[in-house]
Amino acid sequence: GAVVSQHPSRVICKSGTSVKIECRSLDFQATTMFWYRQFPKQSLMLMATSNEGSKATYEQGVEKDKFLINHASLTLSTLTVTSAHPEDSSFYICSASEWGAGRLQETQYFGPGTRLLVL
Amino acid sequence: SQQGEEDPQALSIQEGENATMNCSYKTSINNLQWYRQNSGRGLVHLILIRSNEREKHSGRLRVTLDTSKKSSSLLITASRAADTASYFCATAISGTYKYIFGTGTRLKVLA
Numbered sequence: 001g002a003v004v005s006q007h008p009s010r011v012i013c014k015s016g017t018s019v020k021i022e023c024r025s026l027d028f029q030a031t032t033m034f035w036y037r038q039f040p041k042q043s044l045m046l047m048a049t050s051n052e053g054s055k056a057t058y059e060q061g062v063e064k065d066k067f068l069i070n071h072a073s074l075t076l077s078t079l080t081v082t083s084a085h086p087e088d089s090s091f092y093i094c095s096a097s098e099w100g101a102g103r104l105q106e107t108q109y110f111g112p113g114t115r116l117l118v119l
Numbered sequence: 120s121q122q123g124e125e126d127p128q129a130l131s132i133q134e135g136e137n138a139t140m141n142c143s144y145k146t147s148i149n150n151l152q153w154y155r156q157n158s159g160r161g162l163v164h165l166i167l168i169r170s171n172e173r174e175k176h177s178g179r180l181r182v183t184l185d186t187s188k189k190s191s192s193l194l195i196t197a198s199r200a201a202d203t204a205s206y207f208c209a210t211a212i213s214g215t216y217k218y219i220f221g222t223g224t225r226l227k228v229l230a
Contacts, residue, residue: 004161006161032216034217034218036220041225042222042223043207043220043221043222043223044162044207044220045220046217046218046219046220049216049217091159093161093162095162097216106149106150106152106167106211107152107164107167108152108164108209108218109164110154110161110162110163110164111161112160112161113159113160113161115159
């Protein structure tokens with residue numbers, strides 16, 4: 001099946017710094033990727049839809065200036081948490097779907113996640 | 120919130136028993152998918168059922184979908200300790216590519 005990677009797998013940073021998380025589709029082209037956030041023992045909450053070559057679409061309540069998304073190529077989307085604060089500590093997961101038969105395929109393939117801890 | 124709900128929130132069973140978890144959702148959907156997540160890891164896709172399907176099997180997994188009740192169930196037969204994980208349903212909202220996840224069921228299979 002399709003493989004999605006994320007880097008780094010975990011990061012610890014100081015409050016006020018910015019952190020960039022990469023999401024890559026390794027063996028397929030992903031015109032659309034999704035970013036989720038997950039708090040401990042909770043479900044995934046969709047943060048934004050990342051579209052290659054255009055602006056991301058953010059879900060209600062997600063600050064676009066806080067969570068910068070760039071999807072510069074068909075295999076890479078990045079999420080930058082700007083001026084991180086302890087409340088941004090969370091598990092961030094990306095996913096991607098393949099494009100085939102003229103449409104985005106239904107199955108989403110998830111990256112392994114990035115655990116962010118802001119001190 | 121559009122988020123779906125799953126029950127039970129937590130389930131503990133003995134190895135060899137069957138595990139059933141349920142998912143309810145709120146909007147019209149294109150399909151519903153079930154995922155497994157081991158602690159602190161990414162999600163693994165288990166099975167997809169389309170809105171015009173009622174039941175689907177994959178190995179020890181059986182999924183049902185009742186669109187009139189906006190609900191789905193996942194049955195894991197002959198459970199194993201390795202099935203211990205959190206299970207989430209995700210619904211594809213009609214007209215979008217977005218998926219909304221349920222609250223999840225934490226399954227523990229005791230050896």
